[in-house]
Amino acid sequence: MEKKSEYDILTDKVAIPYEIAAGPTWTRFFEGFRQEKIYGTRCRKCKRVLVPARSFCPRCFVDTDEWIEISQEGSIVSWALTEYEYYGMPTKPPFIGALIRLDGTDSNFLHLIGGFDLSDPEFVRKTVKNGMKVRAVWNKEKKGHIMDIKYFEPVK
Amino acid sequence: MTKEYNTLKNVIELPHKYAAGPAWTRFYDGLKQEKIYGSRCQKCKKVFVPARSYCPACQVSADEWIEVSQEGKVISWALSISHEFFGMPVSPPFITALIRLDDTDCDFLHFIGGIDLSDAKKVKDLIKPGLKVRAVWNEEKKGHMMDIRHFVPVSG
Amino acid sequence: MGRPVAIIGSGQTKHGRRFDVTYPELVKEAVDRVFDSTGISPEDIDGVVSGTMPSMMEGVALTHFYFADVLRSVGKPILKTETCGSTGVSLAITGYYWIASGMADLVLVVGSEKMNEGDSQATMTTVVEPFYQRYFISGAPGIFSMQSQQWSVHYGIPEERVRAAATKLSIDHHNDAFDNPYAHIKKKLTEEEVNNARIITYPVRLWDVCPNSDGACAVIFASEKMAKKISKNPAWVKGVGYSGEEYWFGDSDKVVWQCAIDAAKQAYDMAGIKDPRKELDVAEVYNPFTFQELLYYECFGFCDFGKACDETLKGTFAKGGELPCDPSGGTLCTNPIGATGLNRVAEAALQVTNQAGDHQIPGAKLALAHAMGGVDQYNGIMILGSKL
Numbered sequence: 036m037e038k039k040s041e042y043d044i045l046t047d048k049v050a051i052p053y054e055i056a057a058g059p060t061w062t063r064f065f066e067g068f069r070q071e072k073i074y075g076t077r078c079r080k081c082k083r084v085l086v087p088a089r090s091f092c093p094r095c096f097v098d099t100d101e102w103i104e105i106s107q108e109g110s111i112v113s114w115a116l117t118e119y120e121y122y123g124m125p126t127k128p129p130f131i132g133a134l135i136r137l138d139g140t141d142s143n144f145l146h147l148i149g150g151f152d153l154s155d156p157e158f159v160r161k162t163v164k165n166g167m168k169v170r171a172v173w174n175k176e177k178k179g180h181i182m183d184i185k186y187f188e189p190v191k
Numbered sequence: 192m193t194k195e196y197n198t199l200k201n202v203i204e205l206p207h208k209y210a211a212g213p214a215w216t217r218f219y220d221g222l223k224q225e226k227i228y229g230s231r232c233q234k235c236k237k238v239f240v241p242a243r244s245y246c247p248a249c250q251v252s253a254d255e256w257i258e259v260s261q262e263g264k265v266i267s268w269a270l271s272i273s274h275e276f277f278g279m280p281v282s283p284p285f286i287t288a289l290i291r292l293d294d295t296d297c298d299f300l301h302f303i304g305g306i307d308l309s310d311a312k313k314v315k316d317l318i319k320p321g322l323k324v325r326a327v328w329n330e331e332k333k334g335h336m337m338d339i340r341h342f343v344p345v346s347g
Numbered sequence: 348m349g350r351p352v353a354i355i356g357s358g359q360t361k362h363g364r365r366f367d368v369t370y371p372e373l374v375k376e377a378v379d380r381v382f383d384s385t386g387i388s389p390e391d392i393d394g395v396v397s398g399t400m401p402s403m404m405e406g407v408a409l410t411h412f413y414f415a416d417v418l419r420s421v422g423k424p425i426l427k428t429e430t431c432g433s434t435g436v437s438l439a440i441t442g443y444y445w446i447a448s449g450m451a452d453l454v455l456v457v458g459s460e461k462m463n464e465g466d467s468q469a470t471m472t473t474v475v476e477p478f479y480q481r482y483f484i485s486g487a488p489g490i491f492s493m494q495s496q497q498w499s500v501h502y503g504i505p506e507e508r509v510r511a512a513a514t515k516l517s518i519d520h521h522n523d524a525f526d527n528p529y530a531h532i533k534k535k536l537t538e539e540e541v542n543n544a545r546i547i548t549y550p551v552r553l554w555d556v557c558p559n560s561d562g563a564c565a566v567i568f569a570s571e572k573m574a575k576k577i578s579k580n581p582a583w584v585k586g587v588g589y590s591g592e593e594y595w596f597g598d599s600d601k602v603v604w605q606c607a608i609d610a611a612k613q614a615y616d617m618a619g620i621k622d623p624r625k626e627l628d629v630a631e632v633y634n635p636f637t638f639q640e641l642l643y644y645e646c647f648g649f650c651d652f653g654k655a656c657d658e659t660l661k662g663t664f665a666k667g668g669e670l671p672c673d674p675s676g677g678t679l680c681t682n683p684i685g686a687t688g689l690n691r692v693a694e695a696a697l698q699v700t701n702q703a704g705d706h707q708i709p710g711a712k713l714a715l716a717h718a719m720g721g722v723d724q725y726n727g728i729m730i731l732g733s734k735l
Contacts, residue, residue: 048204115493165500
C-alpha cells in the first residue's frame with residue numbers, strides 16, 4: 036500500500052506467460068529468416084503478393100500456397116519516429132516504425148528504418164522521405180524471429 | 192505430442208495501481224489495528240463484511256460501520272494440495288473457506304490454517320461445516336487482506 | 348429495419364485522475380447520474396450492456412462481472428461489448444440493436460475506463476499479436492503518426508500547413524473544454540506552446556495527444572413507446588454504421604480509409620442524409636490525435652479529400668462555423684477509452700435535445716457521434732436527431 040491520494044493505492048503486477056503456436060505459415064516464414072530470406076505468398080485469385088507470407092488471402096478467402104521469395108529492397112510508404120517510452124515497450128526509443136512496400140509485392144511490410152543517427156528529429160525529418168529506397172539489414176545471430184531483420188536502411 | 196511447428200514464448204507483464212477508495216482504505220486501516228469492520232445497509236439492515244460503501248442488493252449507502260466478531264462458523268471449504276499455477280498468489284497446500292462471522296449476513300472468504308494440511312483425509316475429518324474458527328493475525332501489518340494470516344479452529 | 352429507438356438520458360462522471368474511488372464506485376457515479384436524470388427506477392431496465400477497452404487495462408478481467416452490482420444488473424441479462432477505442436459506439440449500437448429487435452424496451456448502456464490504474468500503452472501493445480507487428484507499433488501514437496504522415500504526403504499538403512491546422516484544433520478543443528463540466532484537460536494554449544511541445548512520435552507532439560483519463564458514461568436507450576412515456580425530449584437514433592477492414596496494418600489503405608468512409612455511408616443512408624456538411628448541425632468526431640481528426644473530416648464527407656487543413660484553418664469546423672466539431676473538447680481533452688465513444692453519443696444526444704449547457708450549438712437538431720477501434724481497423728458511427 037502506498038498513500039498517494041487521500042485513500043490507499045494497492046500496487047500489483049499482473050504477469051501471464053504464453054506459449055503461442057506459430058503454425059505452419061509463421062514457422063516456414065521465420066525459417067526463411069534464418070537463411071536471410073523474406074517470403075511472401077501469392078493469392079491465386081486476385082494475384083496479389085502478400086508479405087509476410089500467409090495461408091489465405093484476407094480479401095478473396097482462397098488459400099495462398101504459392102510461396103515466393105521477396106525482394107529485400109523496397110520503398111517507404113509511411114513512417115513515424117517514436118520518442119516516448121512506456122512500461123515493457125518491446126523496442127526502445129528512439130526508433131522509426133515504417134510501412135515499406137517491398138519490390139514486387141502488393142501489401143505494406145511493417146518494420147524499422149535505421150542505420151543512421153536518430154537523436155535529432157529535424158535530421159530524421161530531412162533524411163527520411165516517402166518513396167525512398169530501403170534495404171533489409173540482418174542481425175548476425177538468427178532466432179527465427181521478426182527482429183532477425185535489424186532494420187531497413189536507406190539505399191545509397 | 193511432438194511439436195511439428197514452432198511456438199513463441201512470451202510473458203505479458205502489466206503494472207497496476209488500484210485505487211482503494213474510502214471504504215477499502217478504512218477497512219484496511221482497521222486490519223492494521225487487528226479489527227475487522229463490516230457495514231450495515233440502512234434499508235435491509237444486513238451487515239456486510241468486508242465493509243463496503245453501498246449495499247449490493249438495495250443500492251443504498253451502507254455507511255454504518257461496525258466492528259464485527261473475529262470468530263465465526265465454516266460454511267464451506269476447499270483444500271488446494273498440489274495444483275500450482277504460474278503467478279499463484281499463495282502456494283499450496285492451503286484451505287480456502289467461506290466463513291460466516293458471528294452476527295454478520297454474508298460469508299467472508301479467507302484461509303483456514305494452523306493445522307497439518309499434508310493429509311487430505313485428516314483435514315476432511317477435522318474441518319466440517321459449522322466448525323467454529325477464529326482469526327489469527329500476522330505480527331507485521333501492511334494494511335492488506337493478508338494481515339489476517341488465517342482462521343484457526345476454536346478448540347473446545 | 349428495426350423499431351425506432353431513442354436515448355432518454357445520460358450520465359457522465361467527472362473525468363481525470365480518479366484515485367479517490369475504486370473502479371466500481373467510479374462506474375456507480377455515472378449510473379446514479381443517469382437514473383437521477385431520467386427519473387426511472389433500475390427495476391424498469393430490461394438489460395444491461397457494459398464495456399471497457401481491453402479488460403487488462405486495469406488488471407481485472409471481465410470488468411462487467413466486477414461491476415455487476417453497481418450496474419444494477421443483478422437478476423437481469425448482461426452483455427459485454429469490447430472493440431478497443433470504438434467500444435463506446437459499439438456499446439451504443441449494441442443497446443440500439445437490443446431495443447430495435449423488439450427484445451427489450453429499456454436498456455442501460457455503460458462504458459468506463461480507469462486508465463491511470465494501469466499502463467495504457469503497455470496494455471494497448473497487447474492488442475497487437477507478438478509474431479510481427481508488436482515491435483513497430485509503439486502504442487496508439489505510432490500508428491496514428493504513420494497514418495497522418497502518409498496522408499499529408501499523399502495529398503501534397505506542406506508539413507507546415509498540416510501543423511498549423513493541427514495546432515488550431517488543439518488550441519480550440521482545449522479551450523472548448525472549459526465549457527464542458529465533465530472534461531478532463533482544460534487549457535489556454537498558444538501556437539508556440541503547441542508547435543514546440545515535446546515530440547511523442549514525430550510529427551505528433553504532446554498537445555496533439557489525448558490524456559489518460561479515468562471516467563465512465565451511462566446512457567439509457569428506450570423503445571418508442573417507453574421514450575414517449577418517460578421523456579418529453581428524447582434524442583432519436585437516426586442511423587448507425589460500423590465497418591472494419593483486414594487485420595494487418597499494411598494490408599489496406601489508411602489514407603482513403605475505407606472503413607471510415609463505409610461506416611459513415613451506412614449511417615447516412617439509414618438517416619437519409621445526402622449532404623452531411625449541410626444537414627448535420629454538430630459532430631462529435633473521435634479525436635484522440637489532432638491529425639486524425641483532419642482525416643475523418645474527409646472520410647465523413649465534411650469536405651473534399653485533401654482539403655481538411657484548408658477548411659479547418661477557415662474555421663469551418665470550429666464553434667460558430669458551418670459544421671462545429673467536438674464542442675465538448677472531444678476525446679483530445681478527455682479519453683477514458685472504454686467510455687469515450689459513449690461520451691460522444693451522450694454529447695450528441697445532449698446537443699439535439701438542447702441540454703448541452705455552455706457548449707450547446709444553438710438549434711442543433713441532427714448530430715453525429717463517432718469512435719475508432721484497433722490498429723486503424725474499425726470505425727463506428729451513430730447519428731442522433733431531435734425528431735422521430
